[in-house]
Amino acid sequence: MAALTQTRWQRGRVAEVEEVAEGVRRIVLEPEHPVPAAPGTHVDVDLGTEHRTRTRSYSVVRSEDGGARLTLSVQLARQSRGGSRHMHTLRAGDEIAMTEPVQSFPLSVGASRYVLVAGGIGVTALVAMASALRRRGADYQVVLVGRSRRVMAYAEDLVAEHGDRVRLHVDDEGTPLDVAALVAEVAEHAGARHTELYMCGPIGLMDAIRGAWTGHLLPEPNLRFETFGSSGTFAAEEFVVRIPQFGREIAVGPETTMLDALEDAGLDVMSDCRKGECGLCLVKVLDVDGQVDHRDVFLSRDQKERSAHLCLCVSRAVAGADANAKARTRSNGNAPAAVTVLLP
Amino acid sequence: MTLTTDATTTDTAAPSGPVRLPAGGTLARPVDPSAPASAAAKIFNHPRNAWYVAAWDHEVTGKSPLARTIAGTPIALWRNSEGRPVALADTCWHRLAPLSQGKILGDEIQCPYHGLRYNATGRCSGMPAQETINPSAMVPSFPVVERYRYVWVWVGDPDLADPDTVPDMHQMDSPEWAGDGETIHADCNYQLILDNLMDLTHEEFVHSSSIGQEELSESEFEVTHDDTRVTVSRWMHNIDAPPFWLKNMRDKFPGFEGKVDRWQIIHFEAPGTICIDVGVAKAGTGAPEGDRSQGVNGFVMNTITPETDRTSHYFWAFMRNYCLDSQTITTQLRNGVHGVFGEDEDMLRAQQRAIDANPGHEFYSLNIDAGGMWVRKILDRMLQAEGRPSSAAPAGQGA
Numbered sequence A: 001m002a003a004l005t006q007t008r009w010q011r012g013r014v015a016e017v018e019e020v021a022e023g024v025r026r027i028v029l030e031p032e033h034p035v036p037a038a039p040g041t042h043v044d045v046d047l048g049t050e051h052r053t054r055t056r057s058y059s060v061v062r063s064e065d066g067g068a069r070l071t072l073s074v075q076l077a078r079q080s081r082g083g084s085r086h087m088h089t090l091r092a093g094d095e096i097a098m099t100e101p102v103q104s105f106p107l108s109v110g111a112s113r114y115v116l117v118a119g120g121i122g123v124t125a126l127v128a129m130a131s132a133l134r135r136r137g138a139d140y141q142v143v144l145v146g147r148s149r150r151v152m153a154y155a156e157d158l159v160a161e162h163g164d165r166v167r168l169h170v171d172d173e174g175t176p177l178d179v180a181a182l183v184a185e186v187a188e189h190a191g192a193r194h195t196e197l198y199m200c201g202p203i204g205l206m207d208a209i210r211g212a213w214t215g216h217l218l219p220e221p222n223l224r225f226e227t228f229g230s231s232g233t234f235a236a237e238e239f240v241v242r243i244p245q246f247g248r249e250i251a252v253g254p255e256t257t258m259l260d261a262l263e264d265a266g267l268d269v270m271s272d273c274r275k276g277e278c279g280l281c282l283v284k285v286l287d288v289d290g291q292v293d294h295r296d297v298f299l300s301r302d303q304k305e306r307s308a309h310l311c312l313c314v315s316r317a318v319a320g321a322d323a324n325a326k327a328r329t330r331s332n333g334n335a336p337a338a339v340t341v342l343l344p
Numbered sequence B: 001m002t003l004t005t006d007a008t009t010t011d012t013a014a015p016s017g018p019v020r021l022p023a024g025g026t027l028a029r030p031v032d033p034s035a036p037a038s039a040a041a042k043i044f045n046h047p048r049n050a051w052y053v054a055a056w057d058h059e060v061t062g063k064s065p066l067a068r069t070i071a072g073t074p075i076a077l078w079r080n081s082e083g084r085p086v087a088l089a090d091t092c093w094h095r096l097a098p099l100s101q102g103k104i105l106g107d108e109i110q111c112p113y114h115g116l117r118y119n120a121t122g123r124c125s126g127m128p129a130q131e132t133i134n135p136s137a138m139v140p141s142f143p144v145v146e147r148y149r150y151v152w153v154w155v156g157d158p159d160l161a162d163p164d165t166v167p168d169m170h171q172m173d174s175p176e177w178a179g180d181g182e183t184i185h186a187d188c189n190y191q192l193i194l195d196n197l198m199d200l201t202h203e204e205f206v207h208s209s210s211i212g213q214e215e216l217s218e219s220e221f222e223v224t225h226d227d228t229r230v231t232v233s234r235w236m237h238n239i240d241a242p243p244f245w246l247k248n249m250r251d252k253f254p255g256f257e258g259k260v261d262r263w264q265i266i267h268f269e270a271p272g273t274i275c276i277d278v279g280v281a282k283a284g285t286g287a288p289e290g291d292r293s294q295g296v297n298g299f300v301m302n303t304i305t306p307e308t309d310r311t312s313h314y315f316w317a318f319m320r321n322y323c324l325d326s327q328t329i330t331t332q333l334r335n336g337v338h339g340v341f342g343e344d345e346d347m348l349r350a351q352q353r354a355i356d357a358n359p360g361h362e363f364y365s366l367n368i369d370a371g372g373m374w375v376r377k378i379l380d381r382m383l384q385a386e387g388r389p390s391s392a393a394p395a396g397q398g399a
């Protein structure tokens, strides 16, 4: 298992673009310096301007010809941080700045059983893993969860390749995933202690699985996941971040992040992973008008409930589920949600 | 390749000019970096998709990790609470401190610097001062097999690591064989050791006091091969036993005098295992036809693991099929072979130095190199399949 964390930038040419499901585009890139992409790898692409980098991560769905052709798939997301819209404007022949395949979600060797759970576009991280497991003759299962078949990219391909190892759960067909039952099944299996579950999908789904996993006392390192910090409990909306120590109030649009907005405003903030994993961008929360949609995997569930801190790179403020009730008590009427933070 | 002073051909001494011949250089073959990779590469690359011995089984423990570089990859070797060997990259995900200097805590290894813990699959299982674990935190974990008293690791593509392809060294743990061995840290490219073992003509010159004799270079040998194996067989009929073999004959047949038939059957299995079936039997008692009852038989078990391009771990043992319960003989044989291999070690180090000191010279081959050249061809094909050149040195650096 290779865990390459080095990031080397290069140019890449768009070779093909094709719609593979409603709102999902398959983009084939030809990197300048091809290296084979192992299952679980992603590439970062830079969608910034000359002055600012704006990187976004996309899983490699397929690597061909020793990495000379890398297939990504991008869903045009309402909750997008702006990346998917940009990616959907790409045409064959365009050039972009991209990294070599980066590995932070490697498929291990030697587990007695593998369960892959994909929610929505999260399937892109698991397609290559499923193929590798099939080639190895491993014991594995693929669980696909989606709102509707129309938007579920790769569902048909996976069924064709893996047959009844694939289980489909489709909301609008009345077959949603019962997370508790899925994890209970893992826990009751003879090889439970050596079963690994790989998941990629909306944070709500992953939180539910993680809750059930710890509930069954399954080994924490066997639960593997990848999140690019792009999904939350709530849809992204515009909000305001207040920084009283500098007397600043900055608007954060639905397509950008607090971290990007603060950097653009010239504030000196610390970050590393920019996807809610490392905790380097952590700041103190002084006040919230609305609620915080944390979206990170650095803080524990308890810490998120206390909301004394947040990760600038992925967390957002939202009016929240009880928006109307909140609006009444909020000092600023119908104005956007706001969060007041203290920078280190 | 012909000797040329054409300006398009370069060597290390004059990267962009004409070839500079060494003194008396009409014998030197200039290096042409644009020439296709040759099986006679002097610094031979090593395949990564292969099982290599990383350690003797007793060297890998649950008490403290062992640091060893295998095929260019630094590895921390240890055993989990079930006694299973584990091989992790010897560098912490966080700030790259060597895990081998850390502690083994049951089924986890702890980084000596900031205390991050990893399980056997390389997944981080504990981080300091935070309530969660960064899901990206992990170190590469390498497939491991424990077999034939050795711990084998696979540093290449883990999806290709098939335990059934571990080279056959069954004499190492068979009840029909007894013996012991050692590890040599050899200061040379691994292929030089394979060359050495594939042609035992050198015994006559390097090991004249123990196993060498002039019949070695006088007798014929036969080479056969398939995709992963090469065999070189040589029989010497009705000769005097050299000192090493006379002693062994007398261990089994006290007071033995007379002529013997001697054999050396070299079995190579890719990428670095060479088991040599050696022995002598009373002359004319049918050993060549298969009846070895009137002789003594040993197996020199060698398996070579590249450490770097210019250093190797050379694991060897001498196994025998007679006087199985004598520790005295085990010790004498081990010490005897230790002395013989010490002579090889000196020669190989000197050869590597001369290779590095003469970057403008290439290898030539003799008929006796047939076995070694088949080995190089097999390894070259493995390297090609991995998309890597057979020469480990960049063009112009004594490739």
Ligand code: FES
Residues within 6 Å of the ligand: A270, A271, A272, A273, A274, A275, A276, A277, A278, A279, A280, A281, A282, A296, A298, A311, A312, A313, A314
């Ligand atoms: S930069 Fe790593 S969590 Fe925000």
